Amino acid sequence: xxxxxxRRRVAAASLAGLAVFAAGCRGGSxxxxxxxxxxxxxxxxxxxxxxDPCPEAVNPDNGCIYLGTLSDLTVGPFAAAGPTIxxxxxxxxxxxxxxxxxxxxxxxxxxxxxxxQYNPQVTNQVYQEIKPDILGLAQTLGSPPTASIVEDLxxxxxxxxxxxxxxxxxxxxxxxxxxxxYCAEAMNGVDYAAETYSAxxxxxxxxxxxxxGDAAAGASVAAEANGLDFANVExxxxxxxxxxxxxxxxxxxxxxxxxxxxxxxxxxxxxxxxAAGFQGRFLGSSPTWNVALLQSPAAPxxxxxxxxxxxxGPWDTDSPGHEAMREAAGxxxxxxxxxxxWVWSYPMKAALEAAADSGDLTREGLATAxxxxxxxxxxxxxxxxxxxxxxxGDAAAVRTTQLSDVSADASTGVTVxxxxxxxxxxxxxEFTEPCYEAIDLG
Amino acid sequence: MTALENRPAERATPAPAKGxxxxxxxxxxxxxxxxxxxxxxxxxxxxxxxxLVVALLLPFVLEDELLRLLATGAVLAIGAIGLNLVTGYAGxxxxxxxxxxxxxxxxxxxxxxxxxxEDLYGFGITFIPVWLLAGGAMAALVGLVVAPxxxxxxxxxxxxxxxxxxxLGEHVFxxxxxxxxGVGVGRPAADPVLFGVDLSRSTDAFSADQQMYLLxxxxxxxxxLLGRNIARSAIGRSFAAVRDRDIAAEVTGVDVRKAKRLxxxxxxxxxxxxxxxxxxxxxxxxxxxxxxxxxxxxxAMVLIGGVATISGSIMGAFFIAILPRLTRELPEYLxxxxxxxxEFPNVFQVETLLYGLLIVAFLIFEPxxxxxxxxRARNYWKSWPFSY
Numbered sequence: 170x171x172x173x174x175x176r177r178r179v180a181a182a183s184l185a186g187l188a189v190f191a192a193g194c195r196g197g198s199x200x201x202x203x204x205x206x207x208x209x210x211x212x213x214x215x216x217x218x219x220x221d222p223c224p225e226a227v228n229p230d231n232g233c234i235y236l237g238t239l240s241d242l243t244v245g246p247f248a249a250a251g252p253t254i255x256x257x258x259x260x261x262x263x264x265x266x267x268x269x270x271x272x273x274x275x276x277x278x279x280x281x282x283x284x285x286q287y288n289p290q291v292t293n294q295v296y297q298e299i300k301p302d303i304l305g306l307a308q309t310l311g312s313p314p315t316a317s318i319v320e321d322l323x324x325x326x327x328x329x330x331x332x333x334x335x336x337x338x339x340x341x342x343x344x345x346x347x348x349x350x351y352c353a354e355a356m357n358g359v360d361y362a363a364e365t366y367s368a369x370x371x372x373x374x375x376x377x378x379x380x381x382g383d384a385a386a387g388a389s390v391a392a393e394a395n396g397l398d399f400a401n402v403e404x405x406x407x408x409x410x411x412x413x414x415x416x417x418x419x420x421x422x423x424x425x426x427x428x429x430x431x432x433x434x435x436x437x438x439x440x441x442x443x444a445a446g447f448q449g450r451f452l453g454s455s456p457t458w459n460v461a462l463l464q465s466p467a468a469p470x471x472x473x474x475x476x477x478x479x480x481x482g483p484w485d486t487d488s489p490g491h492e493a494m495r496e497a498a499g500x501x502x503x504x505x506x507x508x509x510x511w512v513w514s515y516p517m518k519a520a521l522e523a524a525a526d527s528g529d530l531t532r533e534g535l536a537t538a539x540x541x542x543x544x545x546x547x548x549x550x551x552x553x554x555x556x557x558x559x560x561x562g563d564a565a566a567v568r569t570t571q572l573s574d575v576s577a578d579a580s581t582g583v584t585v586x587x588x589x590x591x592x593x594x595x596x597x598x599e600f601t602e603p604c605y606e607a608i609d610l611g
Numbered sequence: 612m613t614a615l616e617n618r619p620a621e622r623a624t625p626a627p628a629k630g631x632x633x634x635x636x637x638x639x640x641x642x643x644x645x646x647x648x649x650x651x652x653x654x655x656x657x658x659x660x661x662x663l664v665v666a667l668l669l670p671f672v673l674e675d676e677l678l679r680l681l682a683t684g685a686v687l688a689i690g691a692i693g694l695n696l697v698t699g700y701a702g703x704x705x706x707x708x709x710x711x712x713x714x715x716x717x718x719x720x721x722x723x724x725x726x727x728x729e730d731l732y733g734f735g736i737t738f739i740p741v742w743l744l745a746g747g748a749m750a751a752l753v754g755l756v757v758a759p760x761x762x763x764x765x766x767x768x769x770x771x772x773x774x775x776x777x778x779l780g781e782h783v784f785x786x787x788x789x790x791x792x793g794v795g796v797g798r799p800a801a802d803p804v805l806f807g808v809d810l811s812r813s814t815d816a817f818s819a820d821q822q823m824y825l826l827x828x829x830x831x832x833x834x835x836l837l838g839r840n841i842a843r844s845a846i847g848r849s850f851a852a853v854r855d856r857d858i859a860a861e862v863t864g865v866d867v868r869k870a871k872r873l874x875x876x877x878x879x880x881x882x883x884x885x886x887x888x889x890x891x892x893x894x895x896x897x898x899x900x901x902x903x904x905x906x907x908x909x910x911a912m913v914l915i916g917g918v919a920t921i922s923g924s925i926m927g928a929f930f931i932a933i934l935p936r937l938t939r940e941l942p943e944y945l946x947x948x949x950x951x952x953x954e955f956p957n958v959f960q961v962e963t964l965l966y967g968l969l970i971v972a973f974l975i976f977e978p979x980x981x982x983x984x985x986x987r988a989r990n991y992w993k994s995w996p997f998s999y
Contacts, residue, residue, distance in 0.1 A: 287795070290896060
């Protein structure tokens with residue numbers, strides 16, 4: 170062996186040795202037990218809970234619970250809603266922190282806010298990014314994007330409050346949904362239309378996936394129960410992509426159209442159909458309304474022909490929860506999505522409190538506590554007995570809808586026309602699996 | 612004479628020259644084997660060994676997030692090598708790389724998908740080599756079908772036609788719900804299971820990101836070796852002949868049509884494998900991910916990294932993979948930039964701008980790309996301190 174070869178080999182080996190020496194610097198990220206103890210160390214914690222205070226904490230002596238948010242902030246069909254929902258949730262948890270936090274911890278929902286672009290793949294990606302640092306998800310917007318991570322959520326015991334109402338969530342223990350499902354909502358809408366407008370035909374115009382598909386399934390069940398004709402029209406997101414749906418409406422002239430898309434797309438469909446001479450009624454699922462639509466050219470058409478099937482009373486409603494929300498909102502422009510963000514946070518608060526009470530703020534502890542909840546206090550926004558997650562999907566299913574008309578006088582553009590609407594179809598339906606899987610829309 | 616008789620018998624032929632070069636004379640080849648070797652200088656061997664050792668030790672040093680980034684970079688490098696083989700070495704401009712990626716990704720997803728699902732096809736075979744090779748083979752097959760286009764078209768016209776493939780692919784992926792799940796819904800991607808161990812789930816010894824990084828790096832080394840050997844074999848030389856003057860190549864006996872066909876098949880195989888692997892990292896696939904932008908990204912990787920070099924493709928791919936991470940750090944140094952996508956100017960706009968700017972800058976100032984930058988640096992230090 171020549172001396173040059175030996176020299177080279179020694180150099181290579183020592184470099185390698187240096188690298189091994191540096192191997193201690195990984196920083197413990199493979200070890201998920203990253204949290205500190207609570208006050209006095211009595212509450213068990215693992216991921217996403219630290220004994221250090223939150224950045225810009227309300228209570229500097231409290232530790233910090235980090236909840237992630239996956240919302241449509243830029244390019245999806247709910248891009249106008251996403252930031253408003255985030256604002257509503259921040260207001261909610263700020264109030265919780267000002268009241269002292271939970272179990273000696275403040276709750277932070279601002280640090281891990283990520284844009285999911287209403288795209289299942291991007292959702293998956295950004296979720297993987299924030300996963301190592303959060304205890305649960307304060308918000309995951311969009312039923313199809315959430316569907317892409319729901320398996321992982323269940324596998325890793327990560328509790329999530331969805332910004333959506335698909336019936337899939339009734340059967341997922343880690344998902345804390347609030348309010349009626351799109352399925353029940355559409356059933357109530359069709360029952361109401363059959364009764365009030367003597368409708369004989371129903372058309373469901375909807376996005377593909379477990380938001381639109383769920384509502385269409387509900388509409389289909391109620392149409393069958395009432396003996397109505399049912400037509401199924403799928404559409405894609407984007408105000409330029411609604412011409413096929415509008416053409417179908419104008420062609421087939423159904424008596425009532427159940428719309429389950431985003432707000433801008435709904436306004437396009439309603440506006441263009443009415444302009445083409447359509448005279449039937451439109452019933453929109455909960456996510457279809459945004460107060461900003463009153464400034465759009467479709468506003469007269471909406472006021473005349475559209476009604477919102479909402480999950481709870483709108484902004485102006487008189488209830489302790491609504492009052493607290495209005496107070497926390499201060500000067501913010503009233504918007505239904507702010508209220509939604511507020512309401513969606515109640516079950517997560519109840520679950521965190523239950524977990525802290527039993528001394529276990531680990532992911533597993535939170536998941537167990539949330540699955541055991543039998544009722545959640547919504548401060549009057551939802552009726553007593555809501556939030557029953559412990560007794561199976563059918564018991565957790567809320568079946569009442571608030572039907573609202575468009576009104577320029579109301580703060581958020583809608584006033585309740587029929588409160589606590591519950592049709593016979595929804596009342597009698599047994600939820601054993603997600604509606605869009607149970608019903609074949611053809 | 613005793614001196615002559617007592618001398619021990621000299622060997623009749625000189626000693627084999629391998630490994631016996633004088634110190635500081637790395638280019639002095641004294642045997643064909645030495646010259647033709649993959650790593651023909653001692654420095655190359657040592658450098659590669661150090662690189663491999665560092666790559667193997669990185670999982671114990673870096674955080675999971677960075678490892679995930681590097682794993683993505685490694686997979687993009689596989690795709691970039693494929694594109695470099697067809698565009699850099701064989702000179703066939705292909706803007707359709709995203710299409711082949713998509714085919715590979717969906718084939719792998721279908722092969723590895725859950726059986727018995729009413730809405731989506733799936734065969735349930737999650738063993739990595741099976742779905743990986745299936746993805747590559749399917750994309751290679753499509754490359755074979757597409758290759759005759761290259762025999763009839765050249766340059767800009769071929770670029771436009773391959774661009775058409777991307778839109779064809781987008782339409783097929785959008786409409787074929789049983790394979791892709793449909794726009795806005797998507798489907799789970801292939802599960803990387805090796806001998807019963809699901810590498811995308813953390814185990815006791817390693818985290819998921821560590822495992823995926825090691826898998827992707829190992830596969831990159833394999834594919835890079837394959838690519839390098841293709842490039843320096845007769846096939847590679849026929850590619851270069853076709854690229855430089857295909858008529859002259861035809862005249863000297865190179866089968867131009869076969870070379871072009873082979874180029875598309877090989878690049879299709881690489882792209883298919885890259886597509887299959889890329890989405891197994893994140894675990895979910897949406898049909899809108901195989902648009903023109905992806906093709907442009909790969910072209911950027913090839914141009915920025917260095918046309919017609921394997922190491923250039925790898926450098927370019929890692930550069931493009933790390934770029935979004937780097938631009939995200941910019942607001943710290945340039946306070947007028949915002950990290951929120953709703954304000955102007957913001958880092959996402961800067962990132963999009965940078966792709967174009969970098970391509971133009973590299974083409975003007977360093978046409979050989981990052982590999983050219985490396986060559987310049989190497990030459991400078993080779994003759995230092997006499998580097999003028």
